[in-house]
Amino acid sequence: MENSTGCKHQSQLLAELARTQELVVQLEAHLDQHSPIESCKSLSSNILLSIEKLIHIAGLSTSEAKQLLPFPNTVPQDPLLQSANKNASAANFNSVFHRNCNYLSKKRKTLPKKKIQVRVGSGGVAAALDDGYSWRKYGNKNILGSKHSRSYYRCRDRNTKRCFATKQVQRSDEDPQAFDVIYHGTHTCRRGLQMPTTTSVSEQARRQNQANRRLHNDHPVQQQNKDLLMDLDAHESCISSQLGSVTAEAMLPESIHGGYSSQPSLPDNCCCFGGSPAISELIDVSGSPTQLCVSEAGLEPLTSGSFVSDSLTPPNSAVDADITLLELDTQFGEFLVSCSNLLYTM
C-alpha cells in the first residue's frame, strides 16, 4: 500500500476512533446519570455512524491485507482486524490475523476463545441459549474425562458469507442444568442481528410465549430419543453478541437488547425476549468473568457468584429501565476498553 494513502487512512481511522471513544464516554456519563433514553438513543446512533465510518475507512485501506488472507473474498468486518491489517507488516499481520481468526487451522486450541456457562431456566434451554445466531452442527465428540459429549457448531453462513465463527456446547459435569459454551472467532455475517422490521418487541415476546406454550403443552416432546443438544441447535444465548473481539455489529443496539433471528429453520421462540431467566457466566478465557442474567429484558449484569433460581420472577416493568441501563453500561464499558485498545494498537 502506498505510504501516503496508508497514513491518510490511519489518521482518518484514529480521528474517527477518538470520536467514537468520546461518544461512548458521553453515553457512559448519560447512563451514570440515568439520563432520558432519548439522549442515549441519539448518542448510540452517532456511535453507529462512527462505526460505519470506521468500517468504511478501514475497508478502503485493506487491499494489501486482503492479499494476505487465505480467502480473497473474506474481508473481516471486524474493524479491529481491518485496522490491524492495514498497519501490520506481513509478519505482524500474520500474528494479528491468526490471533483473531485462525480460519485454516483444524486445531483451535490456541485460538482466542470466549467461554460462557449457560444455566437452564424454566423457559427451557432454548431460551437460555439463544444468541440469535444461526448455527449448524457439524460434529459431536465424546471428550475424555467428561460425562457428556461435546457438540460442535459452525455458523450457517460459513459458505455464503464466509463467516467462520464456531462454537462448542457441552453439558457441565458438575451441574447438569448448566452448559458450557465456547465461542471461537467472531461473526462476519450479520445474520444474528436481523431484527423484525414490522413486529414490535412486545409482539415478539407475545409470540414467543405462545410458542413456548405450544412447545410445552400442545406438542410434548417429539424427539425424546435425541440428545438434548439437538434441540438446542440455533437456540443460543443472546449473550454471544458480546463475545469474541469487539466488532461493530456487537455494538449495535439490537445486540444489546438481545439477538433476533429470523431464519426459517428456527421456531418462533428462538428470540431472546420472553424467555425465562437464566444465568450465564461470561468468561473471557484470558480475562475476568462477567456475570450476566439472561432475562426478559436481555442481559443483566450480576454481582459475583449469585445464580438466580428457576423460580425467580421475571423483572417487572418498573425495573426494566434500570436493567436496560445496566446492559448499556456493561456493553459500552467493554466497548470503551476496546476503543482504547484500538487506539493503543495503532
Place this chain on the structure above:
DNA sequence: CCGATTTGACCGAG
C-alpha cells in the same frame, strides 16, 4: 427431495 443431523474416519498438534 432437500436440508439438517449423526457418526465414524481422518488430520494434526502435543
Place this chain on the structure above:
DNA sequence: CTCGGTCAAATCGG
C-alpha cells in the same frame, strides 16, 4: 500415540 477438532457419507425428517 493420544485425543480434540473437522470432514463427509449416511441417515433422518419435514
